[in-house]
Amino acid sequence: MSEKDFDLEYLSKSYHYIRDRIPIAPKILIICGSGLGALAETLRHPLSILYKDVPNFPQTTVEGHEGKLVFGELSSVNVVCMLGRPHYYEGYSLKQIAIPVRVMKLLGVETLFVTNAAGGVNPSYKVGDIMVIKDHINFLTLGGQNPLRGKNDPNFGPRFFAANRAYDKALIATARQVARELKLAHVYHEGVYAIYSGPNYETVAEIKMLRMLGVDATGMSTIPEVLVAKHCDMTVFGISLITNKCIASYDVEDEPNHEEVLRAVTQSSERLKQFVSGIVAKGPCGCKNERA
Numbered sequence: 388m389s390e391k392d393f394d395l396e397y398l399s400k401s402y403h404y405i406r407d408r409i410p411i412a413p414k415i416l417i418i419c420g421s422g423l424g425a426l427a428e429t430l431r432h433p434l435s436i437l438y439k440d441v442p443n444f445p446q447t448t449v450e451g452h453e454g455k456l457v458f459g460e461l462s463s464v465n466v467v468c469m470l471g472r473p474h475y476y477e478g479y480s481l482k483q484i485a486i487p488v489r490v491m492k493l494l495g496v497e498t499l500f501v502t503n504a505a506g507g508v509n510p511s512y513k514v515g516d517i518m519v520i521k522d523h524i525n526f527l528t529l530g531g532q533n534p535l536r537g538k539n540d541p542n543f544g545p546r547f548f549a550a551n552r553a554y555d556k557a558l559i560a561t562a563r564q565v566a567r568e569l570k571l572a573h574v575y576h577e578g579v580y581a582i583y584s585g586p587n588y589e590t591v592a593e594i595k596m597l598r599m600l601g602v603d604a605t606g607m608s609t610i611p612e613v614l615v616a617k618h619c620d621m622t623v624f625g626i627s628l629i630t631n632k633c634i635a636s637y638d639v640e641d642e643p644n645h646e647e648v649l650r651a652v653t654q655s656s657e658r659l660k661q662f663v664s665g666i667v668a669k670g671p672c673g674c675k676n677e678r679a
């Protein structure tokens with residue numbers, strides 16, 4: 388993919404297509420991970436746009452990922468839900484994965500809420516637990532891969548930018564409070580997420596290494612979008628739903644699989660819906676419903 392594919396001129400085609408079809412600018416982009424799209428069902432005045440109809444938009448090929456944008460109101464805030472995200476393991480470049488984030492920035496989005504299904508690396512985590520992401524380890528960047536590699540487009544942000552405060556502390560504090568109010572404290576964690584390219588799940592030795600490095604949950608997404616959002620000065624908040632316990636022993640017969648991940652997501656989707664709505668209702672992302 389050429390660097391040009393990620394710049395303002397290229398993205399303006401996607402921007403204009405969407406801008407001409409929505410009545411109100413969204414303030415929050417909510418990226419719904421595997422099977423986590425139920426949140427979009429709760430939006431008031433929903434308006435859907437299929438990825439396949441948006442020029443220059445990446446598609447998604449994974450079961451449980453629908454491939455549509457739903458614009459609407461959540462807790463009186465204008466949001467857009469992305470149902471399904473492209474992943475690196477599907478063959479997309481990291482730049483392509485992050486195209487929707489830049490397009491939504493052009494449309495007026497100020498805050499990114501990103502959700503994912505993740506394996507619990509921390510042995511105390513259980514299936515169905517919620518981990519708010521407080522930091523991450525980007526194994527792709529440690530290997531030289533980054534969506535911001537290449538010519539910088541200053542229309543979006545600076546060449547060099549900080550990532551040490553990538554996850555917004557005020558929103559994490561709000562999440563903690565909402566977890567208490569919803570009586571979710573027993574399933575609530577704040578931890579470190581690591582991206583692993585996939586599509587295979589991790590080996591036993593890899594899980595042991597992740598534990599030594601202080602990783603609490605691992606998955607195959609999220610960090611490219613977070614970096615691009617941070618680069619263009621969005622406020623970022625992330626949630627991992629723990630869908631399986633990562634296996635750190637050679638004596639265990641079980642193997643992680645996508646069906647178990649989707650099952651866990653289905654069982655926890657109501658909890659996650661309430662949690663996200665509660666945070667949006669309280670969050671520092673005020674509702675100024677402007678024309679797009």
Ligand code: HPA
Pocket residue numbers: 504505506507583588589605606607630631632633643648
């Ligand atoms: N590993 C990587 N990605 C995942 C996992 C996992 O255990 N569970 C859900 N996505």
